Amino acid sequence: MLKFKVIKKDASSGARLGELETAHWKCKTPIFMPVGTQATVKTLTPEDLYEIGADIILSNTYHLYLRPGADLVEKAGGLHKFMNWKRGILTDSGGFQVFSLSKLRKITDEGVYFNSHIDGSRHFLTPQKVMEIEQKLGADIAMCFDECAPYPCTYEYAKEALRRTSLWAKICREHHKREDQALFGIVQGSIFDDLRRKSAEDIVALDFPGYAVGGLSVGEPKSEMYRILELTHTLLPEDKPRYLMGVGAPEDLVEGVKRGIDMFDCVLPTRLARHGTAFTHQGRITVRNAGFAEDFSPVDPWCDCYVCKNYSRAYIRHLIKAEEILASRLLSYHNIYFLTSLMAKIRQALAEGRFGEFYDNFFRQYKP
Amino acid sequence: MLKFKVIKKDASSGARLGELETAHWKCKTPIFMPVGTQATVKTLTPEDLYEIGADIILSNTYHLYLRPGADLVEKAGGLHKFMNWKRGILTDSGGFQVFSLSKLRKITDEGVYFNSHIDGSRHFLTPQKVMEIEQKLGADIAMCFDECAPYPCTYEYAKEALRRTSLWAKICREHHKREDQALFGIVQGSIFDDLRRKSAEDIVALDFPGYAVGGLSVGEPKSEMYRILELTHTLLPEDKPRYLMGVGAPEDLVEGVKRGIDMFDCVLPTRLARHGTAFTHQGRITVRNAGFAEDFSPVDPWCDCYVCKNYSRAYIRHLIKAEEILASRLLSYHNIYFLTSLMAKIRQALAEGRFGEFYDNFFRQYKP
Numbered sequence: 118m119l120k121f122k123v124i125k126k127d128a129s130s131g132a133r134l135g136e137l138e139t140a141h142w143k144c145k146t147p148i149f150m151p152v153g154t155q156a157t158v159k160t161l162t163p164e165d166l167y168e169i170g171a172d173i174i175l176s177n178t179y180h181l182y183l184r185p186g187a188d189l190v191e192k193a194g195g196l197h198k199f200m201n202w203k204r205g206i207l208t209d210s211g212g213f214q215v216f217s218l219s220k221l222r223k224i225t226d227e228g229v230y231f232n233s234h235i236d237g238s239r240h241f242l243t244p245q246k247v248m249e250i251e252q253k254l255g256a257d258i259a260m261c262f263d264e265c266a267p268y269p270c271t272y273e274y275a276k277e278a279l280r281r282t283s284l285w286a287k288i289c290r291e292h293h294k295r296e297d298q299a300l301f302g303i304v305q306g307s308i309f310d311d312l313r314r315k316s317a318e319d320i321v322a323l324d325f326p327g328y329a330v331g332g333l334s335v336g337e338p339k340s341e342m343y344r345i346l347e348l349t350h351t352l353l354p355e356d357k358p359r360y361l362m363g364v365g366a367p368e369d370l371v372e373g374v375k376r377g378i379d380m381f382d383c384v385l386p387t388r389l390a391r392h393g394t395a396f397t398h399q400g401r402i403t404v405r406n407a408g409f410a411e412d413f414s415p416v417d418p419w420c421d422c423y424v425c426k427n428y429s430r431a432y433i434r435h436l437i438k439a440e441e442i443l444a445s446r447l448l449s450y451h452n453i454y455f456l457t458s459l460m461a462k463i464r465q466a467l468a469e470g471r472f473g474e475f476y477d478n479f480f481r482q483y484k485p
Numbered sequence: 486m487l488k489f490k491v492i493k494k495d496a497s498s499g500a501r502l503g504e505l506e507t508a509h510w511k512c513k514t515p516i517f518m519p520v521g522t523q524a525t526v527k528t529l530t531p532e533d534l535y536e537i538g539a540d541i542i543l544s545n546t547y548h549l550y551l552r553p554g555a556d557l558v559e560k561a562g563g564l565h566k567f568m569n570w571k572r573g574i575l576t577d578s579g580g581f582q583v584f585s586l587s588k589l590r591k592i593t594d595e596g597v598y599f600n601s602h603i604d605g606s607r608h609f610l611t612p613q614k615v616m617e618i619e620q621k622l623g624a625d626i627a628m629c630f631d632e633c634a635p636y637p638c639t640y641e642y643a644k645e646a647l648r649r650t651s652l653w654a655k656i657c658r659e660h661h662k663r664e665d666q667a668l669f670g671i672v673q674g675s676i677f678d679d680l681r682r683k684s685a686e687d688i689v690a691l692d693f694p695g696y697a698v699g700g701l702s703v704g705e706p707k708s709e710m711y712r713i714l715e716l717t718h719t720l721l722p723e724d725k726p727r728y729l730m731g732v733g734a735p736e737d738l739v740e741g742v743k744r745g746i747d748m749f750d751c752v753l754p755t756r757l758a759r760h761g762t763a764f765t766h767q768g769r770i771t772v773r774n775a776g777f778a779e780d781f782s783p784v785d786p787w788c789d790c791y792v793c794k795n796y797s798r799a800y801i802r803h804l805i806k807a808e809e810i811l812a813s814r815l816l817s818y819h820n821i822y823f824l825t826s827l828m829a830k831i832r833q834a835l836a837e838g839r840f841g842e843f844y845d846n847f848f849r850q851y852k853p
């Protein structure tokens with residue numbers, strides 16, 4: 118179950134305003150999806166995230182498969198019920214984590230052998246198995262099992278990873294049966310134009326209800342990422358949502374929207390929060406720095422979130438220095454709010470036909 | 486500024502229903518006060534605590550003096566504004582922490598030399614200095630600087646500590662000027678009846694707006710604590726609030742109320758939460774235990790708090806195993822709610838003249 122329609126297109130870029138409906142939730146796009154790796158967006162409750170305005174959250178199949186296990190989540194009545202979340206959920210396929218987190222992996226056309234990063238236990242994930250897991254988790258949107266090539270990698274490596282990704286996408290398509298869940302395909306191909314073309318061709322031929330651009334934001338220069346996005350959005354069907362995986366820097370959200378992206382996810386806002394860093398309309402600030410010790414102004418004077426309305430930089434810095442968890446909680450709240458409200462402003466600009474103006478204004482103020 | 490009146494007394498015990506008004510807040514007593522050591526009740530926001538029903542929170546002078554410093558809090562506009570708390574605050578005197586946390590202390594009649602537990606820096610706290618600090622922090626209720634004797638200790642040691650506590654109480658009384666802040670005296674004397682009598686006599690003679698019983702819950706058997714409480718409440722004026730410091734086990738709250746106590750504070754609910762333990766109406770449970778892995782019932786089926794309405798033991802156990810902060814947050818919420826709602830039930834029972842019945846019912850179910 119997934120409905121998507123483009124409501125309005127920007128005249129001078131790939132940007133578009135859309136409407137996305139999944140089994141649990143309906144929202145306007147483009148959106149930013151906060152990451153709840155282990156069935157929790159770190160430090161926050163669902164109610165916090167509703168207040169922040171999050172429409173869909175992402176949860177990680179790799180982590181949930183290892184702990185607490187897909188069977189337990191299924192017994193709990195699915196991921197929504199398990200974690201008390203009433204809006205949309207997207208589960209990734211675990212492909213990225215198998216390659217980035219696990220140890221001693223061995224890859225074949227059938228799947229991937231790997232050792233758990235938690236207890237070293239040996240596992241074998243195949244496209245069939247991943248579909249079984251994701252259907253047990255029961256998110257609104259599931260992702261195909263893919264192989265994400267690292268950066269840099271050789272042309273041959275990227276070609277082989279894309280071949281396998283296409284092969285696995287076909288198997289995932291066949292083994293995905295849950296009608297209340299939509300399965301998205303993933304385009305790979307690293308930074309090689311012809312491989313991106315080939316991957317998009319393969320994946321689009323399988324006719325998915327939505328498409329992700331994977332294998333970006335893995336260390337390549339931003340200019341390369343933007344170039345690949347410019348290419349990719351011309352290769353994907355206009356009437357399906359496009360999801361750029363693992364990207365969450367404010368400037369990249371704006372650049373991504375400009376290049377036709379409808380959905381983003383990233384751990385960045387919560388990770389920065391844990392390190393005492395906050396987004397502001399002028400760029401990032403490190404609240405833990407001594408310079409903020411007596412700064413009684415809000416984290417971002419232009420932000421109207423709960424945190425900025427009620428707490429000072431000095432107080433949050435004190436919490437950081439005192440190693441109090443509330444510091445992470447308040448900064449996570451603000452950082453996610455910053456991104457979701459940025460997306461809301463983008464949607465507003467698109468609705469009013471002034472995205473180009475918004476884009477210019479954004480970069481006049483925001484220094485990445 | 487402090488107004489207190491006894492509204493109703495229990496016919497067959499020392500228990501009483503009261504009304505307490507301080508500069509920022511008015512509430513019924515007896516109450517439990519959650520502890521926000523470093524200007525934050527660990528993991529929770531003020532809004533969480535309003536929802537939980539907390540009327541007054543306690544913050545630690547020793548910690549705030551060392552970090553971020555009383556001057557910074559004063560510059561922020563006081564503790565209420567600094568931490569965004571709109572109800573009552575009580576600051577302890579730092580006496581307990583100087584003796585339990587700091588290193589290389591040396592005590593004289595003038596005050597205490599000690600080394601900070603944070604950076605080892607040398608400090609000297611006197612009753613005068615503590616009054617200066619507490620007035621800068623600006624809580625609704627401040628406590629006199631006292632010497633809390635450890636348990637066990639000799640009669641001579643306890644006698645000397647009480648002598649000094651009385652001496653310091655007099656100095657505190659003289660140096661406390663803030664009219665919107667009430668200063669409470671502290672009764673010491675360890676487990677020695679005649680020393681408790683002497684201490685109460687000294688402190689009551691100074692005519693404070695409220696009195697605390699200190700030096701209990703420091704390792705002595707519960708029977709000793711209850712015996713001292715039975716004695717103490719006969720020595721303190723009926724028309725002033727009585728505060729039992731550092732006590733928060735559910736059974737001790739009920740026993741304390743029975744012995745005429747109006748106010749309690751303790752780190753227990755948040756500390757237990759961090760260790761994966763929850764209060765239930767039958768006693769404590771360790772949610773992290775494997776036995777709860779597939780238990781989809783609430784933490785306490787008889788609790789109507791936000792956590793028990795929305796999350797299962799299985800989910801919270803998963804969060805604990807996954808080392809997710811939300812585990813501490815949810816259990817802290819529930820544990821504090823458990824104590825504040827226990828106090829609300831006690832007040833209700835007192836209002837309806839059935840405290841004895843409540844007491845019997847409580848202990849029929851709750852196994853300490």
Ligand SMILES: [Zn+2]
Pocket residue numbers: 416417420421422423424425426451454
């Ligand atoms: Zn904010």
Ligand SMILES: [Zn+2]
Pocket residue numbers: 784785788789790791792793794819822
């Ligand atoms: Zn509860």
